[in-house]
Amino acid sequence: MKRETSRSYTLGELAERLDARLVGDADLRVGGLSTLADAGPTDLAFLANRAYLKYLAATRAGAVLVHPAHGDSCPCPRLELENPYLGYAKLSRLFDPLANQPLRGVHATAVVSPGARLGERVEVGAHCVIEDGADIADDCVIGAGCFIGTDTTVGRESRLHANVTLYHGVIVGDRAILHSGCVIGGDGFGFAHDGTQWEKIAQLGGVMLGDDVEVGSCSSIDRGALGDTRIGNGVKIDSQVQIAHNVQIGDHSALAGCVGIAGSTKVGRHCLLGGGVGLSGHLTLADGVQVTGMSLVTNSILEPGVYSSGTGSMSNSQWRKNAVRFKQLDEIAKRLTRLERDIRDS
Structure with missing residues (x-):
């Protein structure tokens, strides 16, 4: 319509x-x-x-x-x-x-700490909570039900749609667009095992979003364990994306829906990650890398270009046959090596 x-x-x-x-x-x-x-x-x-x-x-x-x-x-x-x-x-x-739409000021049901700072022409919707030390710059719109934690900064002309959560110590640049349900600054997945149970590692870093960043609905960007998780200027993040602690994403990269990036991976500038792409932790992707949808990346990519993994769809009967062949690849490779050696020696 x-x-x-x-x-x-x-x-x-x-x-x-x-x-x-x-x-x-x-x-x-x-x-x-x-x-x-x-x-x-x-x-x-x-x-x-x-x-x-x-x-x-x-x-x-x-x-x-x-x-x-x-x-x-x-x-x-x-x-x-x-x-x-x-x-x-x-x-x-x-x-x-x-x-x-004209700005409507601070709603009567919003809870704004006296220690928070609101700039000029800021709209705060119904049932928002803005905690002590938060700093909301000029011309921002904070939608209904949003939570902005202690010492978090939101840059000018940014828009938070309804029910966005910004934890403590998050820095959001100018002109950000954060869609409903996204969570910025939640704890990274950090635990140490003592042989019988998990010991939680406190996540002491923060999250820094550059200018002109957009984050889709129900996406999560975790805070750093020690240093900050950093999202560059102009980065566009689709819905249901998971970005783990201490990830760095370079300027003007774009991530399609359901991308998952494990901890401490560095994505370069002007990279494109298709829907459902998974990046393992502690990797580096060079500037200008494009990874096609549903690919799994387990090693660093140090040259720009287009990269893919996985296979396209096929009939189930054909897939079952190919799956059997896949399990035989190692033995086939060894047999081929032996044949090549025999031919050279004959």
Whole structure:
């Protein structure tokens, strides 16, 4: 279902924002974004994938954001850009209902310690708890039910959606977006075994999130055992991701859903981890590494590139046969080595 907004823009205004080539009426106003198939006369649609080119000729959109190569096929006014998807991303924030809501101050049911500091134009939702020494910078929105622990800092223009938990001693940079249910600064999984039972290791470090970080719903970032867990600037973390204690993630990396990273692993800058990727502990991934979905990484990757593990889906009968062969690989390799040696010696 398409969300209505109260804002509209002329194509001329949007073209100027994107530095796009405008073909058509610069005074035409659009009040929302939509797909080619669903758009109406007051919507701006976009074409970023050739698979949807078949919908262009019949679109009812008021205008379309399109690559110049497809401009002549567009039946309505258009904004031409080399990267229409990037243009769509930039314009989407103009029509976001949350971004345009007025701030509502501190709710009467919120519990804010007298020792906490709230900046200018801060909204604190119902039933929030903000503890002593917390510092919330200007223009932040703290959604209903959030908990912000002692001596935790939230940078300016950040948004915490409902029921976010920030433990003590967490540092969140500017313009962060933290989605519902995420937990930042919980204890890392640290225990020592004495032969009969586990002795808990107190987690004495913290968590530091850089600027422009986004963390998806129900994701966890554990505090460091001694030093801090560090998430770089511009890192994007999807839902249900687990980041263990003392992990470091470089600037502008992105982690898809259900990624799990074990303790003290270092992920470089501009890395991409697909859904369900698992990284063992104490590894290093170089800058520019991409790991495809459902891969397990057990050794450091020191060169940029695309890496994969696991196998694609197949029929169960074929998988069972392959599983038997897999268990025979060691013996097959030994037999091959013996054969090669015999051939060389003959």
